[in-house]
Amino acid sequence: MQQAPANRVEGFAAPAEREIWRILADVPDPEIPVLSVVELGIIRHVRVADNGRVTVGVSPTYTGCPATEVIARSIETRLEAEGYEHSKVEQVLSPPWTSDWLTESGRAKLKEYGIAPPAQSVSNPKHLFREPKVACPRCSSLQTSKQSEFASTPCKALYRCSSCLEPFEYFKCI
Amino acid sequence: MSAVATTVTAASTDLRFRYALHLGDTSLILAQRLGEWVGHAPALEEDLALANIALDLLGQARHLLSYAGEIEGKGRSEDDLAFLRDPSDFSNLALVEQPNVDFGHTLVRQFLIDAWQLELFECLQGSSEPRFAELAAKALKETRYHYRFSSGWMVRLGDGTEESHKRVQAGLDALWKFTGELFAPGAVDEEAAAAGLGPDPASLRAAWNANVEQVLAEATLKKPADVSYRWYGKRQQHSEHLSHLLAEMQFMQRTYPGAQW
Numbered sequence: 001m002q003q004a005p006a007n008r009v010e011g012f013a014a015p016a017e018r019e020i021w022r023i024l025a026d027v028p029d030p031e032i033p034v035l036s037v038v039e040l041g042i043i044r045h046v047r048v049a050d051n052g053r054v055t056v057g058v059s060p061t062y063t064g065c066p067a068t069e070v071i072a073r074s075i076e077t078r079l080e081a082e083g084y085e086h087s088k089v090e091q092v093l094s095p096p097w098t099s100d101w102l103t104e105s106g107r108a109k110l111k112e113y114g115i116a117p118p119a120q121s122v123s124n125p126k127h128l129f130r131e132p133k134v135a136c137p138r139c140s141s142l143q144t145s146k147q148s149e150f151a152s153t154p155c156k157a158l159y160r161c162s163s164c165l166e167p168f169e170y171f172k173c174i
Numbered sequence: 175m176s177a178v179a180t181t182v183t184a185a186s187t188d189l190r191f192r193y194a195l196h197l198g199d200t201s202l203i204l205a206q207r208l209g210e211w212v213g214h215a216p217a218l219e220e221d222l223a224l225a226n227i228a229l230d231l232l233g234q235a236r237h238l239l240s241y242a243g244e245i246e247g248k249g250r251s252e253d254d255l256a257f258l259r260d261p262s263d264f265s266n267l268a269l270v271e272q273p274n275v276d277f278g279h280t281l282v283r284q285f286l287i288d289a290w291q292l293e294l295f296e297c298l299q300g301s302s303e304p305r306f307a308e309l310a311a312k313a314l315k316e317t318r319y320h321y322r323f324s325s326g327w328m329v330r331l332g333d334g335t336e337e338s339h340k341r342v343q344a345g346l347d348a349l350w351k352f353t354g355e356l357f358a359p360g361a362v363d364e365e366a367a368a369a370g371l372g373p374d375p376a377s378l379r380a381a382w383n384a385n386v387e388q389v390l391a392e393a394t395l396k397k398p399a400d401v402s403y404r405w406y407g408k409r410q411q412h413s414e415h416l417s418h419l420l421a422e423m424q425f426m427q428r429t430y431p432g433a434q435w
Contacts, residue, residue, distance in 0.1 A: 060233070060312075062229070062230055062233065062316060063230050063233025063234050063236075063237065063309075063312055063313055063316060064228075064229035064230045064231070064232045064233025064234070064236070065229075065233065066229070093237070093308040093309065093312055094304075094307075094308035094311060094312075095311065096308075096311050096312035096315060097312075098315075147219055148219035148220070148222065148223055149223055149319060149322060149323040149326075150219075150222050150223040150225075150226040150227070150319075150323070151222060152222065153226075154226040154229055154230060154316075158219060158222075172319070174315050174316070174319070
C-alpha cells in the first residue's frame with residue numbers, strides 16, 4: 001500500500017508544524033464527520049513561515065468534490081480559533097489523492113460508522129477493472145453485492161449485504 | 175504518452191487558453207446535460223450516479239476554466255467564462271451538447287465520451303504544461319469509474335429486453351455522427367498537439383475504436399456506419415442545442431450580473 005506523503009511529513013515535522021498537524025487531526029471531514037481531514041489523507045503539507053503565517057496544502061478527494069471549499073474554510077476557521085491568524089489553504093492536485101492514503105485509524109472509524117473501507121490498494125490501476133470482495137461493515141459477511149457505482153457522495157458506492165440484508169455504503173478505491 | 179509530440183515548440187499563451195477552453199467547455203456542457211437528469215432518472219441509484227459523474231465533470235471544468243482565466247490575464251474568473259460567453263465562444267465537442275432523449279440515449283452519449291476521455295487523459299498526463307498533466311492524472315482515475323458505469327449499462331441495456339435494446343441502438347444511431355469530430359483535424363486540439371500540450375486527436379482513435387467495438391459486441395449492438403460530419407464544436411460551430419442549453423445555464427448571471435450567493 002502506498003504510504004501517504006502526509007504521514008511521512010508529519011513524523012519529521014518541526015515542533016511548530018507538528019502543532020498544526022495536532023490541530024488538523026481534530027478538524028472533521030464535513031461529509032463523513034467521524035473522520036478528521038488528516039485521517040482522510042487529504043492534508044499534503046503544513047508550512048509555518050518565519051512570520052508565523054500558516055499554509056496548509058489540501059488535496060481534493062474528487063475533482064468536483066463540493067466539500068473542498070467547506071474543508072478549506074473549516075481549517076482556516078479552526079486555526080484562527082487556535083490563534084493562527086491569516087492562515088492559508090492551498091489546493092494540491094498532484095500527485096492525485098488516493099484512497100490508499102486513508103490512515104489505519106480512519107479505516108477503522110469508517111467501518112464503525114457503517115461505511116465499508118476501501119477493500120484493496122490502488123497501487124495497481126488494473127484493480128479498477130476487477131471487483132474487490134467487500135465485507136459488510138455490520139456483520140462482516142462477504143456475501144455482498146454492488147447496487148450502484150455511485151452513492152450519496154462520489155467517493156462511495158452503494159452495496160447490499162445478502163447475509164444481514166442491510167444496505168451499506170462502500171468507500172471506493174481510487 | 176507517445177501520442178504527445180516530443181518535439182515541443184513553445185505553446186503560446188493564446189493556444190493554452192484556447193485548449194483549456196476546449197477541454198473545459200466539453201466537461202462543463204456535459205455536466206450541465208447530466209445535471210438535467212437530477213430528479214428524473216429511472217431509479218434513485220442512477221439519479222445519484224449521473225449527478226456524481228456530472229460533479230466530476232464540473233470539477234474538471236472548474237480547474238480548466240480557472241486556468242484559462244489565469245493565463246488569459248484579463249481578470250476573468252471560471253464563472254465569467256462559464257456564464258458570460260456566447261455560444262459562438264464555446265468550443266466543446268458537439269456530442270456533449272446533444273439533448274437528453276431517454277436514459278439509454280444518455281448512456282450512449284456518456285459511454286462514447288467516457289471511452290474518449292480515457293484515452294485523452296491517459297495521453298494528456300504527458301502534457302508539456304504541468305497544469306494539464308496534473309488535472310489529467312486526477313481526472314483519469316474518475317473517468318475509469320465513469321467508463322465502468324456507462325459500459326456496464328451499455329451491456330445491460332443492449333443485451334437486455336427488446337425495448338431496452340431498441341432504445342440504446344436508436345441512441346447509438348442518432349449520436350454516432352457526432353463521434354467523427356472527436357478525432358478530426360483542423361481545430362485547437364491539433365494545434366495543441368503540435369505544441370506538445372496534448373495528444374493528436376487522430377491518435378486516440380484506434381484505442382477508442384477497440385474499446386467501443388468490444389463493448390458494442392458484448393451489448394449485441396450494431397456499430398453504425400461512419401458518416402461525414404457537419405458539426406464542429408471545437409471550431410465553435412455548434413448545433414442549435416447549445417444556445418438553448420446556455421440560455422438556461424446562464425440565466426441567473428445574465429439577468430442579475432455579478433449576483434453571488
